[in-house]
Amino acid sequence: MAVLGMLLAALGAWTAIKLGPSGEVHFSATSKATGAVAVGPDVLNSLNVPVRIRATRGDGGAVWLATGPSDDARAVLATSAVSTVSGVHYPAGTLDLRSSGAGALPGIGTSDVWRLRTRGSGPTELVVDQGTGPETAVVTSGDATALTNVTMTLTWHERSWFFKALSVAVIGAIIAAFALGDLSHSRHTSRRTDGVRSRRSRVSA
């Protein structure tokens, strides 16, 4: 029990430090392939908290970022070359990218399927709220050049995670303290009992 308590305390403390008081967790990956980058509902809608998507081109060019219903996004992207974010790794903070398609991306900016959209000349961010999924976020070039060498960062921010991690650390510490106290008390009692037994055995002899 003492070991379990110490493990919980260590895990909770480490997670709380890693998250920080703001409760933020970041995942990043750089797509070197030419073409759009998509974040499907398996990742985008996997947590019931808003997700901030940040896209930065290696060449500093403009970025177009949007999110819309997954079926529509799939239809719009069709067979174009797309790198899809297929998984996240915690605590490594990395994203898996899976490439598919080969064609050039049509002008998807004129479509009306995008619930949220933004365009920036440098690093560009879009905060996607939950509740209207399943949705897919799409990142593509905001200018005439093709999108390549783009770094994607997904950030989830939930302040309560920090306090939950802190709670786990505190509970673990309490369990460890109780268990160690109990262990120490048991040893003390056992030593005293052994002493009494040996004295009695000497008297009776």
Add this chain to the structure above:
Amino acid sequence: MNRMVRAIALSIAGIVSCTSVAGCGAAQAALGIQEPPKANTASAPLTVDQAERILSRELAAAQQSEATTGAAAAAALRTAYTGEGLRAARARVKLAAVRRAGTDSPLLAPQQPRLLAVSRGFGYPRVMVAQTVPSGGLFPILHLLTSPDAATPYRISASATMLPSSTIKPFDPLGQGSPLTDGTELAVTPSVLLNVYAARMAFPTKAVANPPFAADSFSAQVRAKAAAVAKAVVTQSSFSQVHKVVPDSVYAVRQANGDALVFGVIVRTDSFAVKSGQAVNTAAGKEFVLLSGKKLSTKSASITTLEFVVFAVPRSTGQATLVAASEQVVAGSGS
């Protein structure tokens, strides 16, 4: 006793911590991890804000197309309209120079746009129904905006001015969306309604027994005008008028009470067969001259007009009622 209390406390703490931290479901719930949601097919594919932004964009482009000229007007037309709506708008812009005074497009007047309905579900085509109320006492205009697929934005495909005293019954809430219907549950299917209505307006007149629609001022005017034209040209040419429903132009949007609002486009062809030895001077018809390039016809002439009609169709029994109609000459030819 003290030891027993500690043992119980430890057991409870252990159980709580194990179930809340190691227990997978509880940990997922604590972090807010969820399965990706399924698409709600009983909702509109657009948020209300999104739909209103699209409507504003389209109406702004429509106004711009009529207020500007040249390449800017052409680009605005392509942004605002599609299909027969685009054909009519292009003709309206082209004929603006010969338009009679006081007949400017109502789109030029300041409007109060109102989004009435958004189609339900994530299939295609998707539609929006909107109403604009021009200032200056003009009648409201109903607009149908359509998007045929995910890659193609919404465009105005039909606009029709509401008839005096006509009203539109409410649709389901915008967030919920209003389903498109093939009309099998209605008193008359939309395609049958439009085809019978088109046939009824032909000249020479064709009798239609038990029409599924009530008499209306628009068709009465069209037929009266056809009769007047036939009478005016009787010595020089014969005259006939044919109305045909434009394929794939019919959309029926269900209303909250189960009725439906049905949009359709009918193409009207006025045909003149000039009698032998006659020559018809068409110079007075400025629209015809501009469209056909002919001031004199010796054999035949034809004028093509698009008629945009909107019917209120009851759910189970009763006649459909025409609630809005507009027409636009789009082509002319002569020989």
